[in-house]
Amino acid sequence: MLTQPAQTALYRTHIRLGAKMSPFGGFLMPITYSSILEEHRAVRTAVGMFDLSHMGQLLIRGEKAPAWLDSLTSNEVATMRPGQARYNIVTNGAGGAHDDVIIYRLPEYWLVVVNASNTDKIWQLLEASRPSGVTLENRTPQSCLIALQGPRAVDVLQTVCDLKLADLKYYYAATGIVAGNRVEVARTGYTGEDGFEVFASSDVAEQFWEAFTNAGQQFGLLPAGLGARDVLRLEAGMPLYGHELDENITPLQAGLGWAVKFPKTEFTGKRALEKQRDDDAYERIVGLAMEGKAPARAGYSVFYEGQRVGDVRSGSPAPALGGKNIATALVHKDASPLGTTLMVEIRGAQHPATVVQMPFYKRKK
Amino acid sequence: MSTPTDRLYTKEHEWAKIDGQTAVIGITDYAQSSLGDIVYVEMPKPGASVERGKPMGVVESVKAVSDIYAPVSGTVAEVNASVEDDQTKVNNDPYGEGWLVKVTVRAASDKTDLMDAASYDELVKSL
Secondary structure, three states: OOOOOOOOOHHHHHHHHHOOOEOOOOOEEEEEOHHHHHHHHHHHHHHHEOOOOOOEEEEEEEHHHHHHHHHHHHOEEEEOOOOOEEEEEEEEEOOEEEEEEEEEOOOOOOEEEEEEOOOOOHHHHHHHHHOOOOOOEEHHEEEEEEEEEOOHHHHHHHHEEEEHHOOOOOOOEEEEOOOEEEEEEEEEOOOOOOEEEEEEHHHHHHHHHHHHHHHHHHHOEOOOHHHHHHHHHHHHHHOEEEOEEEEOOOOOOOOOOHOOOOOOOOOHHHHHHHHHHHHHOOEEEEEEEEEOOOOOOOOOOOEEOOEEEEEEEEEEEHHHOEEEEEEEEEEEEOOOOOEEEEEEOOOOOEEEEEEEOOOOOOOOO | OOOOOOOEEOOOOEEEEEEOHHHHHHEOOOHHHOOOOOOEEEEOOOOEEEEOOEEEEEEEOOOEEEEOOOOOOEEEEEEOOOHHHHHHHHOOOOOOOOOOOOEEEEEOOOOOEOOOOOHHHHHHHOO
């Protein structure tokens, strides 16, 4: 049975703004409002605003919560400081990823922000192993999440927020008053730029969107859709679940070894990951810089010395690099060293690409 | 943008402006608008033959790859090199400077299922 995609609290706003809508993660989401390239430029040079209310927001309370979350994830939870946010991976027994998430340590609870397509899966996984004394709440339906991303994001948010944002460190969150409502403000994002994510009740979503739009006028704010967001995250070398990371691609393969803490006590998939690390024979995600003008796209085959060695996982022109085509590919270890020339098959023709260091784009601090 | 009445249209959103044996081919305003920012155009080389209704090239936007179907059968006479360098022409002027290829139409090429501008507008309205 096909289920209709859900709508976020900002659905009517997106329609009013003339957004192209498309199903994503079970929601009908804006892909672009004006032009993906213009929205991308706004985020890299000024500020872009995203509706991310489709993402799952799970709250966990209880003294045992950090130890329990540590047992399910590859990165550390219990060592997080009050207010801190941390990227993490919910692992399966083979070391693959059930999901990649951001965990926030907030005063009253732990907030786990999950990919929209994985909200139900992670909810069920957590509910099935929840220790006594720990409570779980899915606040997604009553919530919204609006991101302001880009070098002027701080200026826009400061106009309508009582927190001194200069003091809010990268990957930290605080509670403050935004447009008259007490909400959670985090200095996190998925674009490779400075920026903020504001978590609020869905009741105020339209009011916040309006307030940010007005505050953003003088700073060049544009609403930006998931199309621009995907290009921005790819340039910044950030994985997208289902592409660079999934149930069969482990964090080690995805180049996320920094988020796998082997000294940590037991966690799901730890032994499989240790073995994968020690064998060191695994296929891995590489960054590709394409030589030609044809974009590489997810699913295209990748060849090395005449042999098929893997496939493209994400690919796009990179506006931040003058339109040069970039891609990620999952390839055999032999084909993965930096500087290796690989061939990407595009409509039957082989196009050269070089394995390069990610991220493709790094902002100037 | 009004649909020019001096040419014919396919249900896949290409247009063909046929003058004697030559057809200039491009994509419609609806097609460019649906695709968004076009970043890459790949057309057959001069001398290649194209078959009506069969893919003859691709137009790619930032996020999407779209096949271009030949509106007529024939031989490619010329490719618009200027759109290969500046794809924004396809977005900005799909019926003019954004044309893609010129094809020498094969005598037997059938035009029966091509639409005039009014029928094409009806199709777009129904989408």
